[in-house]
Amino acid sequence: MAGKGQKPNRVIVIGAAGEMSRIAVERLAIAPGGWELVLTDIRPENLEPLTRKLPVGKATVQRLDLFDGAALRSLIDGAALVLLGAGPYIRTSSPVIEACLDAKVPYLDFDDDVESTEHALSLDQKAKAAGIPIYLGCGASPGLTNVMTVDAANDLDTVDLIDVGWFIGDERPNVGRAVLEHLLHISAGDCITWENGRRVVHEGFVETDRFPILRGEPDILLYETAHPEPVTLPRRFPEARRIRCLGGLDPAALNGAVRSLGLAVQHGRVSVKEAVDFVEDIATGGRGTANGWRIALRGMIRQVRRDENSVGALAKFLATATVGHVYPYRGGFLARVYGTKDGKPAVSTRRTALRTGRVxxxxxxxxxxxxxxxxxxALEEAGARVGAFAPEDWADPAAFYRALEQVGVPRHEIVETVV
Structure with missing residues (x-):
């Protein structure tokens, strides 16, 4: 039920000024349905460039501190959906989900942290009691990767191994602090994975493998990393012996730098703020700090010693890192499923085609x-389900691909089958 004076077709976007949230808003604005977008941020003045791009009357702007429980509860009352785009989710998801449970309003995020994903899944019974869905990890990885995994698995009769991969290119200067903090968080420390049919803990960014994640290029080296897919996918594929998520950065030297900085944060040699400040400074054309470079260089040298990067590639990176050089973008997402088909070993793979896509x-x-x-x-299927859901629990691949077309992605640019 909508509250007094509230419109039931409102979609509340929290943290709308973030880089990824702005794109979500632009895409939602062109989708059918007549939804009224309410864009909120702790700094609403940062939303002005976004609102100028939107159709007149499509969106309104409000200031919101999501940790102000009373203001948050008042704002979301009666909404059709709350989309949380403010990270890091290990701090932001809990208060917003609790407000949605209290207000009985559907919730959706693109959370990519394991801890907050597990917490949200633990609220399944509360969501059922409130009569609402909690949709988690609805972004690229997790999100699109989970749907691609289901799509690939549908080609097979049995599922044995699942590898999910993400590869991020040089996106300077559009790199948010929340993204950088997340990278540091997942590049060191515990990495939950699914191995031999059970949940185990590895050390993040240690185990590696290569995948054909980019069309027309050699297989790319990726690192096993702490991500939600190995936590949620076993619920859909409990028979799988192994489920991993692996990721990597381009240029390759960044993997060593981020790993070393993450370890330094973990061991108390540098604060999270100092590490993020250093990476953000480099990403925006600054020169960084001497201490930051000492830590980063240590990790990049270790890469070369482990044959994960070449001396020449490292030298090129170091020569260009402090002069604002931006590399041509290379990035993508992949889901590879190993199993059987008609009694024989088989592999099915889906990947994105980012380098040729317009969206x-x-x-x-x-x-x-x-x-x-x-x-x-979620809006089209309002009332269809209650509880807490990862993408593979509810988003049928064909229906999701149609939804991508509705927000402006040409069908041939969504995913491709690797043969």
Whole structure:
């Protein structure tokens, strides 16, 4: 029920000024349905460039501190959907989900942190009691990758191994602090994965493998990393012996730098703020700090010693890192499923085609656009389900691909089958 004076077709976007959230808003604005977008942010003045792009009357803007419980509860009352785009989710998802449970309003996010994903899934019974859905991880990875996994698995009779991969190119200067903090968080420490049919803990960014994640290029080295897919996908594929998520950055030297900085944060040698400040400074054309470079260089040298990068590639990166050089974008997402078909071993793979896409052309573009498509699907299926859901629990691949088309992605640019 909508509250007094509230419109039941409102979609509340929290953290709308973020890089990925802005894209989600732009994509939602062109989708059918006549939804009124309420854009909120702690700094609403940052939303002015976005609102100028939107159709007149499509959106309104409000200031919101999501940690102000009373203001948050008043704002979302009676809404059709709350989309949380403010991270890091390990801090932001809990208060917003609790407000949605209290107000009985459907919730959707593009959370990519394991801890907050597990917490949200633990609220399944509360969501059922409130009569609402909680949709988690509705971005690129997790999100699109989960749907591609289901799509690939549908080609097979049995599922044995699942590998999910993400590869992020040079997106300077459009790199948000929340994204950088997340990278540091997942590049060191515990990495939950599914191995031999059970949940185990590895060390993040240690195990590696290569995948054909880019069309027309050699297989790319990716690192096993702490991401929600190995936590949620076993619920859909409990028979799988192994489910991993692997990721990587381009240029390759960034993997060593981020890993080393993450370890330094973990061991208390540098604060999260100092590490994020350093990476953000480099990403926006600054020179960084001497201490930051000492830590980063240590990790990049370790890469070379492990044959994960070449001396020449490292030298090129170091020569260009402090002069604002931006590399041509290379990035993509992949889901590869191993199993059997007609009694014989078989492999099915889906990947994105970011390098040729007009919409799916960078990490922010994929995440924001996928979030908009998930939101469209959730709004279209309003009342269809209650509880807490990962993407593979509810988003049928064919229906999700249609939703992507509704938010502006040409069908041939969505995913492709690798043969």
């Amino acid at each position: 799916f052309n960078n990490m922010g573009g994929v995440t924001g656009t996928a979030a908009a498509a998930f939101a469209v699907l």
